[in-house]
Amino acid sequence: MVVERAARPPVALYVHVPFCVALCPYCDFVVYAGRSARGPAARVDAFLAALAVELELRADDLDAAFGVPGERPPLRSVYLGGGTPSLLSARSVATLLDAVRRRFGLSGDAEVTLEANPGPDERGDLPGFAAAGVTRLSLGAQSLDASELRRIGRRHSPGDVLAALREARRAGIRSISVDLLYDIPDQRQATWRSTLDAVLDAGVDHVSAYALTLDDPDAEGLTGPLGDHLPTRPGARAWRERARSEQDPDRAADLYLAADELLGARGLRWYELSNWSVPGAESRHNLAYWRHEPYEALGPGAHAFDGGTRRRWNAARLDGYLAALLPAPGTGGGPARPPGGPARPPGGEERLDDRTRAVEEAILALRLRDGIGPEVAARPAVSEALAWGRGYGLVEDVEGGRVRLSLRGRLLANEVLGRIA
Ligand code: SF4
Known part of the structure; x- marks a missing residue:
């Protein structure tokens, strides 16, 4: 949802x-x-x-x-x-x-x-x-x-x-x-x-x-x-x-x-x-x-995130990008534009449901030396994966109740991150 x-x-x-x-x-x-x-x-x-x-x-x-x-x-x-x-x-x-x-x-x-x-x-x-x-x-x-x-x-x-x-x-x-x-x-x-x-x-x-x-x-x-x-x-x-x-x-x-x-x-x-x-x-x-902060993006294939639930991307193809944004060829460079003026380039978007967003936040944070904070670490899918990782020495507890990958965990990061996903 x-x-x-x-x-x-x-x-x-x-x-x-x-x-x-x-x-x-x-x-x-x-x-x-x-x-x-x-x-x-x-x-x-x-x-x-x-x-x-x-x-x-x-x-x-x-x-x-x-x-x-x-x-x-x-x-x-x-x-x-x-x-x-x-x-x-x-x-x-x-x-x-x-x-x-x-x-x-x-x-x-x-x-x-x-x-x-x-x-x-x-x-x-x-x-x-x-x-x-x-x-x-x-x-x-x-x-x-x-x-x-x-x-x-x-x-x-x-x-x-x-x-x-x-x-x-x-x-x-x-x-x-x-x-x-x-x-x-x-x-x-x-x-x-x-x-x-x-x-x-x-x-x-x-x-x-x-x-x-x-x-x-x-x-x-x-x-x-x-x-x-x-x-x-x-x-x-x-x-x-x-x-x-x-x-x-x-x-x-x-x-x-x-x-x-x-x-x-x-x-x-x-x-x-x-x-x-x-x-x-x-x-x-x-x-x-x-850190899952909002970012804007321009150009073919670029991805943007609004910091809430929407992620969008531009399609990769340059022809479509140019056609949407520039006057149609043959208009002599005059004021003529695609009907209605330039359009946002073609692409797609997705809505992040709560679970996807929480999983993404946890996975991205666990890639960082700072690791993840106690609130995220306590989420059910995350805490199970961390408990598993702790058992194999792949994660370590650091100050402030935070948890991060150990050196061995960095080598096997996909194993831990995959369990969260
Ligand atoms: S083609 Fe080569 S140089 Fe260009 S972006 Fe890809 S890896 Fe980099």
């Missing part, structure tokens, strides 16, 4: 920029690559025009629900993710952030993250991004081993990662995070440890380390016309099948333990299952997701 809970104004905004120079075979983000991303046939300008219209429409909705900025609280975080947002010009990022400030409000100390790829033709204008208001860089390094990078189809080199980190520091970007992948086929402890050492030596203050996941969004029914994923290309599907057969959960656990030990020894402590940071450099944006 859906028990209506009041929606709340968003604390964070996610903007999805769906372009990359090339597609990585394991990627299931919403991405258009090659000619869509660069050159005369690129669709970036059309996307930016549509994004500006969507931003106004979503802000209109918030004005109607909560009052204009000033009457409602400003955003604490903006996250430009993708895709490769660093392919945008600094001027486009500045224009976008100006519109966000004007229509959503942005607190003076807001975290403004931009995802970048390390290649020299991908990392973009880092000083320009800093001048536009970007305070945090999230760099898709994945590995600093040349052979691993080749095996997962990445186009950058280890040297590109180090050069990008140097440039970001010189540009004065306050916080620098890297994304790393483990459980890459044939990955060895030695290369993983040297990757971790190298990024730490380069002075990052935040590391996200994710096991390579090789999902099949088609099989999960996520790629229909209103789905939030794009169909998997046949070459990528074949690559994933091969790579899946070369993964090894025991090796993955050893690599995770090595990361936790090395990062911890260098002052980055875990604060979420896959995230480590120096104190104070935790991702404010992602914490909003994990």
